[in-house]
Amino acid sequence: MAANTPSTDLKEQLKAKFVGQSLGAINTPAAVLDLAKVEVNCERMLDATDKLKLSWRAHIKSHKTTELTRLQIGHERTTPVSIITSTVIEAENILPLLQEYQSKGRHVNLLFAFPLFPSAVSRLACFASQLGPSSLSVMVDHPDQLASVAAIARGSGHPLLVFIKIDANYGRAGVVQDSPACARLIDAVLAAEQEAGTCLLYGVYCHAGQSYGAREDWAAMHALAAEFAELSKVAALVRAKSPGHPLVLSVGATPTATTIQHPTLGATAETAATSSAAPTHEIERLFAELKRDGFTLEVHAGVYPTLDLQQLATHARDSSLMTYEDIAISVLAEVASIYPGRGAQGTTEALINAGCLALGREPVTDKGAVPGRDFSGWGILMPWGGLENNPTPGPEFPRVHGGWQVGKVSQEHGILVWKGSKEDEVPLRIGQKVRVWPNHSCIAGACFDWYLVVDSRNKGREDEVVDVWPRWRGW
Template identity: 65%
Template sequence: MAQPAASAALKAQLRDRFVGQNLNNVPTPSIVLDLAKLEVNCKRMLDATERLGLLWRAHIKTHKTTELTRLQVGDDRATTVSIMTSTVLEAESITPLLKEYQAAGRAVNLLLAFPLFPSAIPRLARISSTLGPSSLSLMIDHPSQLAAATTLTSHPTPHPPLLFLKIDAGYGRAGIRPTSPACLSLIDAALEAERSGSVILHGVYCHAGHSYSARKDWEGMEYLAAEFAGLAGPAEYIRKQRPGRDVVLSVGATPSATSVQNLVFLEDGKGEEDGSASEVRRLWGVLRDGGFKLEVHAGVYPTLDMQQLATHARDASLMTADDIAVSVLAEVASVYPFRGANGTSEALIAAGTLALGREPVTDKGTPPGKDYSAWGILAPWGAARANPVPGPEFPRVHGGWQVGRISQEHGILTWHGPKEEEVPLRVGDKVRVWPNHSCVAGACYDYYLVVDSRNKGREDEVVDIWPRWRGW
């Protein structure tokens, strides 16, 4: 497991080096988080789930830090600290924080949000032993994974893991089809294993990753409704086999999970309810009347990125380009006048695939490429302060400096718009790029530089360093 003392020593060294420095004076490329925006994004999610009576589970795989996990779970000691990770290393690294919460009297639950693979069992058993009963949840979508999960109690821990059955609600990445005979058979097997005391079937789970393709206002709610509808059948089958028992339905992906904020928006009288919102409310009523517990989960919502901006999952007042809390600081290494389309310039930044990630925003333009298809957009900062900001018609409408081409260490900035409106760039200029997908953009960095845009006149001053965990 991660060593807290070593992590604290590393953070202290990094803080001595960077805190108080201006972004214009730090090495590039670097990845930057804005604390003010992170706090707003996290609070909106916590407030919405509390007001709507939903359980909340924070995914921490986007950032892989202790500091941002604290913001995601909030300070309400009456609520369970429910988190999820994509790797065992993330689970090991966050265990000291979970122990801290337990010491303060707060319940915790850690879900490895990846279908269980047998080689992970020894490491997971150590986590379970450290955190105690009902603290570890596992995910299964195959009988062999169930067999592996039942071996956890044979390790030096007496605690049976909680199990989520992973359901494929249309994404096609992982999970079992909810209407398939294999799904019902796996439920039966899990309930039988539960009789022996080796596991506890806790609930059903799905992830609407395909909601990233949403493009219409509030379309995230349509995916949210489909997720709950897809889980209803398996959940009702579990209840039929075990009447009266608790069953959790856990749904999410940032576009669908954060769309619940629209319902708070409506309750505050700021809009008119559409059909998708009505359907979500109807499904919630049916499921709650049936005694089911409803949970939402999401991960990239604190930082946001160009993918999330493109989904229009929430009302425009709840998500604009100004809410994006992550950027990659890069330096202009060369400029190529007239090399671009219609005589525009191009520029080279020393930040390519490894610094920005190589995950596209789904191009739904006609013809292909008409919509945004770049690898990032320059934020209005520094030399590019006048760069156009993506508006409510993004990604169909987009302009200004964008990362038009990319290779390992090279990013080619291309200008989208009239030549006479081009924002000039010079060699040595520092720029900040809003990446397409912040999870992937952060993967090659050891730490985040944290700034706070509430510090007027010192918005570019580094106020903290958050080390990231790397590995599996």
């Protein structure tokens, strides 16, 4: 196990320090999760994949905690435990939980979802040897990576499951499905499977990261259909070379994966007929067709338990399933100074002690027809702690937005700006605690060693810390 694995002792020490305290008494900045919202977001995904008979693979890179991983895979369920990590340290830290589920008879499989590189070999081989056959999947997008696959197989004592990573028009990683390079990679993986016996071609995988730029209803669902259609073409190439080869088609980013939560998907004819117009029949026909062809359909996502402003901007789900009230993460900060009249049209600006190291520097991409009109800040203040009247993002977000927002950031400094008329300003005071909804929860959590957990179901004690979840750090 990695040297910097959070110990049980550390968790208990943190609980002794924080549990029972109010957020108003906590030193800032701090990362806060609302357990009530996290649980609902996780259950919605599990229920949707169950209803549609899709396989589910939870990405744990966003939060890097054991506690939230339990919620993502359904701690009390008996279904397979399939997860994704982007760093080896995540795999090493989640190993004890996977062993626990193995002991209870649940099949476990971890996908290391970064195209394989040699320095990861020894640690991944150690991981796989502790869990046994079929416990580790790896990602390849170039034939030369198969040397590392073979080395892990030798080190662990059994073949690896391999996903071929496809570039679904995102341009980050993966091989282009209709390219000569893709054909060569398929040949190489099948040769490693059939001749060398070092791996099994388990599936094809893509991540439509461009879906984060969706801004209209149904755009994410159309992107999901495009993801599956793209992978089906690669699957056809595999079966042309190896007839009948079983394959998992794994797709997802939080917008495309969570669009399956739409209530008309998998609904009865009567329910669908009374629902708002929705292009769900297209994706359901595609699901049925791919299942008839013998493919296993898998969706994966990672940001959905916490959500953030970036996800709110995508309009990926039915409006009843995605509002500001579903965002589970916030960054607790403190007003350090106030600058009357320094803002636009004589509005106030204020300094908080949460800059890009606490909030991240990743913007919500401006997709508006008029550049600069859509939300382009680094966070929005929650209506909390004396700011109950601060405007919240509505159904037209990110085009329509107002109130106190983080308009500028440097390392530790965040500058609050008021979007609206000076007359409507909600006053701030030095020393006031505020909570910021960040743009991207993965980045916002990265510099924190733990999450403070509150539970909004505890009426009258919504701000009381009920648990502390240590995060894993490093690679």
